[in-house]
Amino acid sequence: MMNYGIPYTMPMHKAGCCSNYGMDFTREALCISLNLIKEAVKDEKSDQMFYDYLMSKAPTKEEKEIIKSIKKDEKKHAKWFKEIYKCYTGIQLKENEDSGDYEKPKSYINGIKKAIFGELKAMEKYRVIRQGIPSRCYRDMILTILTDEMKHAIKYNYILNINPCKCKKRFDVRDSDSSIDRFTGNEMRRIMW
Template identity: 60%
Template sequence: MNYTNPYERWNMCCSNYGMDFTQEGLNKALCLIKDAVQGERNDELEYEYLICLAPTREEKEIITSIRNDERNHRKWYKEIYKCYTGKTIESTDGEQSEKPKSYIDGIKKAFFGELSAMERYRIIRAGLPSRCQRDIVFQILTDEIKHAIKYNYILTINLCKYGWTGKKRTD
């Protein structure tokens, strides 16, 4: 068979790991996936704002790549959820979150948000019975690690440039 979507019909092409998951774990994973879909959307909106604030082209490109990954994560989580429940999760733009006091405050929030997402996504991965879906969540997890590292890089270059005071260094 030829599928246009590589994740379509994954139950047919991916085996279960065995009994290393429980119905309770799956239910928890599905609940967390619903939250993750909205969380990924909120992150996308916050990162749009950071892209506008970013002082350099390099930082804009880094944050843009992270924002694009968040879009894919949301799409993949929606597909996994639909596979188990037959229902579609709709994410909303909701209320605009509070804007950070500064660009650096926004980057710090994003950094810790990526780390927090990794904690939740490990629970999602553990609750899924399909190896293929676990592999997709593993890719999302590794993206979140990569994002945290990139945000740490942005924090570091800004710290080197401006120091702890936030004022441009002259030395």
């Protein structure tokens, strides 16, 4: 039976150029991190389809480019997570072949809202992953992933804020006067802010 309370240090022949921070990591924390990495990589295929959907519905070239850059970052993150997993387990993770389905949002804006909360949820998961990884270079990789996820949430929030539909909805909730329809999206944004 494995004692999960014993601090974990990776043998130097497996660590390569990466150093361990010290003796404050346990095998249990590493196992939790590895399971969360496996979970993060598992639905890669459906995530790619979701990004493709958002890009296809984006009303402007700027929004398409933002989503495209986020998709590119997410592919890089999956590659890094697979590398980390393989280093500690010797097993190459593959995307879930059955995860080709995803829940299509009701609208582009609903998809953007879903994406924002997805990024925030991922950040919470990745913090836990980072806590259980003993290797300094892999912890730094995960920190990069975490900051990318923050940037993604901010970029999605930007898309939400430049979209005139969102502004109109805010007015509809606050004011039942239908004369608001005479304003353009830019005019509504000026009024709102």
